Amino acid sequence: MTATEQRLEAEFELGFTYSRSLGPVIGTCFAAFAQKRFLGMRRSDGSVLFPPLEYDPDTAEALSEWVELGSSGVVEGFCWVKQPREKHGELAPFAWALIKLDGADTPFLHKLRVGEEQSVHVGLRVKPVWVAEPLGDITDIAAFVPAAEELTS
Amino acid sequence: MKLPEPREAVDRPIYLRYRYRASEQANRFLHAIKKGKILGVRSVGTGKVLVPPPGVCAESGTLTPQDLIELPDRGTVLSFTIVHLPIPNSRLKPPFVVANILLDGADQAFSHIISEAELKRVVIGTRVRAHWKPEAEWDYGLENIEYFVLTDEPAVDIEQHRALRLEEAARHA
Amino acid sequence: MRDVAVVSYAQSPAQRDAGGTTDVEMLVPVIDRALADAQLTRKEIDFICSGSCDYLAGGAFSFVMAVDALGATPSAQESHVEMDAAWALYEAWLKFQCGEIDVALIYGFGKSAPGDLPDVLSLQLDPYYTQPLWPDSISLAAIQAQMALAKGCFTERDMAEVVAASRRNAIHNPAAQLKGEFDVSDLLKEETFVSPLRKHDCCPITDGCSVLILASAEKARALCERPVWLRGINHRMESHFLGTRDLTTSTSTMKAAETLKLDGDKLDVAELYAPFSHQQLILQQSLKLTDNTRVNPSGGALAGHVLMAAGLDRFGAAAREIWSGRADRALAHATSGPCLQQNMLAILEGA
Numbered sequence: 001m002t003a004t005e006q007r008l009e010a011e012f013e014l015g016f017t018y019s020r021s022l023g024p025v026i027g028t029c030f031a032a033f034a035q036k037r038f039l040g041m042r043r044s045d046g047s048v049l050f051p052p053l054e055y056d057p058d059t060a061e062a063l064s065e066w067v068e069l070g071s072s073g074v075v076e077g078f079c080w081v082k083q084p085r086e087k088h089g090e091l092a093p094f095a096w097a098l099i100k101l102d103g104a105d106t107p108f109l110h111k112l113r114v115g116e117e118q119s120v121h122v123g124l125r126v127k128p129v130w131v132a133e134p135l136g137d138i139t140d141i142a143a144f145v146p147a148a149e150e151l152t153s
Numbered sequence: 154m155k156l157p158e159p160r161e162a163v164d165r166p167i168y169l170r171y172r173y174r175a176s177e178q179a180n181r182f183l184h185a186i187k188k189g190k191i192l193g194v195r196s197v198g199t200g201k202v203l204v205p206p207p208g209v210c211a212e213s214g215t216l217t218p219q220d221l222i223e224l225p226d227r228g229t230v231l232s233f234t235i236v237h238l239p240i241p242n243s244r245l246k247p248p249f250v251v252a253n254i255l256l257d258g259a260d261q262a263f264s265h266i267i268s269e270a271e272l273k274r275v276v277i278g279t280r281v282r283a284h285w286k287p288e289a290e291w292d293y294g295l296e297n298i299e300y301f302v303l304t305d306e307p308a309v310d311i312e313q314h315r316a317l318r319l320e321e322a323a324r325h326a
Numbered sequence: 327m328r329d330v331a332v333v334s335y336a337q338s339p340a341q342r343d344a345g346g347t348t349d350v351e352m353l354v355p356v357i358d359r360a361l362a363d364a365q366l367t368r369k370e371i372d373f374i375c376s377g378s379c380d381y382l383a384g385g386a387f388s389f390v391m392a393v394d395a396l397g398a399t400p401s402a403q404e405s406h407v408e409m410d411a412a413w414a415l416y417e418a419w420l421k422f423q424c425g426e427i428d429v430a431l432i433y434g435f436g437k438s439a440p441g442d443l444p445d446v447l448s449l450q451l452d453p454y455y456t457q458p459l460w461p462d463s464i465s466l467a468a469i470q471a472q473m474a475l476a477k478g479c480f481t482e483r484d485m486a487e488v489v490a491a492s493r494r495n496a497i498h499n500p501a502a503q504l505k506g507e508f509d510v511s512d513l514l515k516e517e518t519f520v521s522p523l524r525k526h527d528c529c530p531i532t533d534g535c536s537v538l539i540l541a542s543a544e545k546a547r548a549l550c551e552r553p554v555w556l557r558g559i560n561h562r563m564e565s566h567f568l569g570t571r572d573l574t575t576s577t578s579t580m581k582a583a584e585t586l587k588l589d590g591d592k593l594d595v596a597e598l599y600a601p602f603s604h605q606q607l608i609l610q611q612s613l614k615l616t617d618n619t620r621v622n623p624s625g626g627a628l629a630g631h632v633l634m635a636a637g638l639d640r641f642g643a644a645a646r647e648i649w650s651g652r653a654d655r656a657l658a659h660a661t662s663g664p665c666l667q668q669n670m671l672a673i674l675e676g677a
Contacts, residue, residue: 165453165458169441169442169446170442171383171384171440172439172441173384173440174345176346176347177346177347179346180346207394208348208350208351209350209394209395210394210397211398211399212397212399214354214357214394214396214398216355
């Protein structure tokens with residue numbers, strides 16, 4: 001036993017291999033992704049939530065009126081990630097954006113692939129890039145891109 | 154509008170990476186066990202000898218001192234159970250005995266297994282000693298002790314043993 | 327309502343990395359100091375309550391092991407929240423109101439160094455629509471900053487001024503991690519990190535712990551020369567879903583302030599838990615603070631951010647201002663969740 005004993009270290013990975021039940025509302029929204037569709041949920045004040053939630057976050061009222069939304073939207077807020085983290089799954093700098101889909105009144109978070117920071121601005125029209133084989137999940141949308149660009153997967 | 158059939162469930166695995174570093178006392182314990190030695194520590198709060206050295210004595214809420222004590226690899230069974238069901242990812246084949254073993258000179262037991270050959274002979278108070286793996290296989294862990302085996306000594310009266318230990322702890326507190 | 331007062335507070339140094347030192351080894355000396363200041367022993371504590379999060383260091387049930395620091399044998403009345411320890415303080419306060427206890431010890435601890443904190447924090451998000459994308463805590467705060475800047479709530483210079491003031495105030499805080507004189511113009515020259523945030527707009531990653539002791543009126547007067555009375559406490563939360571919140575303001579903070587009938591003009595000190603510079607500005611605006619109030623004399627979370635204790639630290643730092651006589655009336659604020667989702671306010675008074 002000496003004072004110079006090397007400090008033992010170990011890297012480890014924790015895995016939480018959860019599966020999650022979706023219920024009728026999120027389950028329907030996800031199933032619509034598999035068809036490359038966006039479905040929103042109307043609230044009693046007439047506004048439309050996307051992504052759809054089971055209950056109105058303001059009034060706690062149960063919600064059930066589905067609304068078909070457009071297939072593109074606009075940026076409401078964003079940040080620019082110069083160095084993507086490994087978990088982001090992006091190879092190049094990108095933006096996180098709050099995107100309001102056409103027909104919805106609430107924005108939702110997704111990734112936005114644009115060449116450079118200067119090209120991102122509030123009001124930018126964007127459209128989704130769907131993965132080759134959508135399964136019915138939020139990750140069926142690989143990212144959004146400016147709507148002026150060609151759709152590429 | 155035609156609604157699709159809702160999807161019922163999704164897989165949501167989450168993986169997180171961490172970098173663990175051994176605490177000062179865990180580090181010394183692990184380096185010692187690599188060399189076939191077992192270290193404990195005497196709590197300044199209670200006078201009791203704790204093994205492995207915990208860093209903090211839970212009974213008194215005091216930091217345990219830096220001078221560690223070497224303990225023998227012999228002890229007494231405080232309690233035990235016979236496991237009849239296989240444990241996932243374990244090399245152990247049931248039935249086997251898991252025992253709380255109090256090393257000689259220690260006041261805190263730790264769990265280990267007892268050789269399967271001696272399943273029927275284990276009682277509370279049974280005297281045991283460590284059966285070490287071959288030295289070439291020693292690593293930084295209590296698995297260096299493959300299992301405990303019974304000694305030829307007679308079983309110990311645990312209550313009497315406890316009372317003696319408490320007296321000794323009180324002298325050190 | 328029973329009167330309850332803060333009688334003691336101690337914190338560990340805010341360190342970037344505590345190395346192999348365990349949570350419980352960090353806690354023992356800090357608990358010792360908090361108890362010594364109130365001339366209490368471990369056995370005189372009626373109730374202990376802690377805040378911590380196992381995901382930070384990846385150790386299961388670390389809060390159970392932390393109880394070892396209290397010498398909780400043969401048994402103790404104990405509870406834990408998987409929240410900042412400010413919420414543990416709230417639970418303890420309720421226990422006082424139930425008439426069950428006279429002395430409570432509250433502690434928070436966290437070692438964020440072993441993990442990847444910005445990723446770990448994404449586990450707070452809804453697990454269906456948001457978390458699977460792994461948005462990190464810094465990115466979400468950066469979106470909030472962008473929206474507030476675009477709306478004209480404040481400027482990047484205002485944000486840099488928050489940082490400079492935090493580090494200047496922290497010079498007098500021996501526990502602080504980041505401190506010193508910094509020029510606002512120099513700070514603004516630094517590159518952005520996750521735009522519009524610069525690195526200095528973000529709280530540091532910190533290992534550490536804090537301990538605070540509460541006592542009922544009679545006990546408090548016996549234990550402490552100038553008990554710091556908890557005159558009101560309230561906490562509110564907003565939707566988990568970012569899209570339904572106005573991120574440029576803090577609705578839950580305003581609601582809590584309204585419930586407490588808080589007059590933002592009549593506070594000597596406000597200790598605000600803002601992990602990002604712009605969040606301090608959002609909070610100041612939501613609380614309608616004026617120049618009469620000194621904000622974060624300790625340096626705040628930008629000077630040292632022990633996740634799970636940083637909210638409790640605001641109570642401790644506010645109490646210290648009152649104990650020292652520099653303040654008679656202070657506000658302690660704690661937050662939790664992405665983009666100031668949940669907020670707690672407490673009014674502390676010296677008399």
